[in-house]
Amino acid sequence: MGTLEGMSIDEPGEDCGAVTPRPLRRDAERNRQRILCAASEVLAERGLDATLDDVAHKAGVGVGTVYRRFPGKEALIGALFDDRLSSLVAIGERALAEPDPWTGLVSYLEAAAELLTADRALRQILMFTAFGRDQAARARAQLQPVVTRLVSRAQDAGCVRADLRATDVPFAVFMLAAAADYARPVRPATWRRYLALLLDSLPPARSATTPLPEPPLSPAEMQSAMQCGPVYLR
Amino acid sequence: MGTLEGMSIDEPGEDCGAVTPRPLRRDAERNRQRILCAASEVLAERGLDATLDDVAHKAGVGVGTVYRRFPGKEALIGALFDDRLSSLVAIGERALAEPDPWTGLVSYLEAAAELLTADRALRQILMFTAFGRDQAARARAQLQPVVTRLVSRAQDAGCVRADLRATDVPFAVFMLAAAADYARPVRPATWRRYLALLLDSLPPARSATTPLPEPPLSPAEMQSAMQCGPVYLR
DNA sequence: ACAAAGCGGAGATCCGAACTCCAGATCCGA
DNA sequence: TCGGATCTGGAGTTCGGATCTCCGCTTTGT
Numbered sequence: 001m002g003t004l005e006g007m008s009i010d011e012p013g014e015d016c017g018a019v020t021p022r023p024l025r026r027d028a029e030r031n032r033q034r035i036l037c038a039a040s041e042v043l044a045e046r047g048l049d050a051t052l053d054d055v056a057h058k059a060g061v062g063v064g065t066v067y068r069r070f071p072g073k074e075a076l077i078g079a080l081f082d083d084r085l086s087s088l089v090a091i092g093e094r095a096l097a098e099p100d101p102w103t104g105l106v107s108y109l110e111a112a113a114e115l116l117t118a119d120r121a122l123r124q125i126l127m128f129t130a131f132g133r134d135q136a137a138r139a140r141a142q143l144q145p146v147v148t149r150l151v152s153r154a155q156d157a158g159c160v161r162a163d164l165r166a167t168d169v170p171f172a173v174f175m176l177a178a179a180a181d182y183a184r185p186v187r188p189a190t191w192r193r194y195l196a197l198l199l200d201s202l203p204p205a206r207s208a209t210t211p212l213p214e215p216p217l218s219p220a221e222m223q224s225a226m227q228c229g230p231v232y233l234r
Numbered sequence: 235m236g237t238l239e240g241m242s243i244d245e246p247g248e249d250c251g252a253v254t255p256r257p258l259r260r261d262a263e264r265n266r267q268r269i270l271c272a273a274s275e276v277l278a279e280r281g282l283d284a285t286l287d288d289v290a291h292k293a294g295v296g297v298g299t300v301y302r303r304f305p306g307k308e309a310l311i312g313a314l315f316d317d318r319l320s321s322l323v324a325i326g327e328r329a330l331a332e333p334d335p336w337t338g339l340v341s342y343l344e345a346a347a348e349l350l351t352a353d354r355a356l357r358q359i360l361m362f363t364a365f366g367r368d369q370a371a372r373a374r375a376q377l378q379p380v381v382t383r384l385v386s387r388a389q390d391a392g393c394v395r396a397d398l399r400a401t402d403v404p405f406a407v408f409m410l411a412a413a414a415d416y417a418r419p420v421r422p423a424t425w426r427r428y429l430a431l432l433l434d435s436l437p438p439a440r441s442a443t444t445p446l447p448e449p450p451l452s453p454a455e456m457q458s459a460m461q462c463g464p465v466y467l468r
Numbered sequence: 469a470c471a472a473a474g475c476g477g478a479g480a481t482c483c484g485a486a487c488t489c490c491a492g493a494t495c496c497g498a
Numbered sequence: 499t500c501g502g503a504t505c506t507g508g509a510g511t512t513c514g515g516a517t518c519t520c521c522g523c524t525t526t527g528t
């Protein structure tokens with residue numbers, strides 16, 4: 001518990017304060033990358049319940065190696081999701097840079113949903129877990145003004161209903177992510193259909209419907225979606 | 235394993251075939267009811283992960299009592315959700331009995347979402363689990379023609395877009411349930427806001443927006459929603 | 469060539485949920 | 499009212515699965 005792994009003082013006499021992490025041996029660094037990469041895949045697919053043994057296996061290293069490099073599961077996840085979360089913020093800023101207010105809002109919804117639907121662990125972190133609480137809270141805090149701006153700008157331009165609020169946006173994304181979770185094993189892009197549907201509810205008025213980009217699941221696909229979903233129990 | 239509890243032959247000589255379950259002692263029957271009732275509450279709240287110890291505790295009986303009455307968790311859940319599932323079918327039929335096609339579809343969405351959002355275990359059973367697989371599949375099979383009818387009737391009447399399909403309906407309900415799952419601890423009725431929003435995407439055209447019945451979560455509420463959600467990990 | 473650093477992965481440890489068991493409490497027919 | 503049948507509580511056993519440790523061996527780099 002609490003090893004000082006990866007922290008060592010560079011110069012023997014050059015005491016304390018700034019501890020420069022001595023660079024890892026080449027093979028060790030290579031493994032570290034493999035681990036991060038494997039963890040990223042495994043977590044995206046299986047969510048936070050994924051085992052560190054799974055990660056190690058996928059990375060082609062032993063569990064010990066994982067634990068030598070990261071204090072524990074939590075630390076590994078923390079390291080991984082720092083950039084995921086900041087890329088969410090980046091998405092928001094890119095959407096705000098979009099000149100057309102409607103396109104901006106839509107592209108935010110689309111990109112955010114794309115990010116979340118592709119990564120189950122990220123979704124769990126943002127929606128529920130007590131896990132990366134601080135990181136997630138920080139991301140949310142950064143995001144909130146951006147999304148607020150995105151919404152009100154679109155409202156000012158008259159292309160979005162007046163009663164929409166900034167907090168409705170993450171809800172929309174979560175709902176799409178839930179749909180994706182269900183349909184993914186069968187047909188992963190199905191969430192886009194529901195994004196398109198949802199978008200039709202946003203303008204103050206409309207004279208037609210936007211065509212829905214993805215076909216619906218057939219009843220048979222529906223059936224098999226439930227067979228293989230994130231199995232609870234047994 | 236495999237006790238014959240609750241099954242006994244009434245008359246000693248009157249062999250085999252129709253085994254009439256001798257009625258339970260009065261106290262035993264009372265406890266059985268308590269258990270079912272407690273299980274219903276606990277499962278609705280905590281989902282399929284709920285422990286039989288939880289159920290026993292809520293029912294005010296010992297775990298042993300639960301196991302004497304039901305072979306195991308699975309059996310208890312099976313017993314409980316038989317009627318939940320058939321009430322879903324009933325909702326569909328009631329909606330179809332509604333004379334106005336639009337009102338019919340809307341009332342189905344609303345009632346189904348109400349049922350699912352109130353019961354986490356039911357949602358898990360319908361969406362994912364390998365658990366009550368047969369029961370759920372049967373319910374789905376019964377429901378499918380009803381929903382199909384509900385949708386096409388509304389389309390024929392011209393009040394719903396032509397590209398909507400029957401399988402979109404359960405998706406809508408699932409998405410609402412996901413929203414509810416997130417918002418419940420903070421403000422349980424929030425899903426109605428998103429139902430209302432969703433409904434605005436259904437007509438072939440519209441000249442205005444329907445007022446949204448529930449206020450959105452404030453950013454602060456959003457924050458605290460995540461604090462207490464269905465905690466994953468740790 | 470030889471420390472130092474890193475490695476694998478068996479297995480120790482821990483945890484929590486499902487389920488069992490039996491000494492007593494409770495019921496109910498005679 | 500009494501006695502045997504039935505039922506009860508909940509401590510404790512079992513089990514599975516996940517986290518994390520440990521140490522003999524391999525790889526690196528000087």
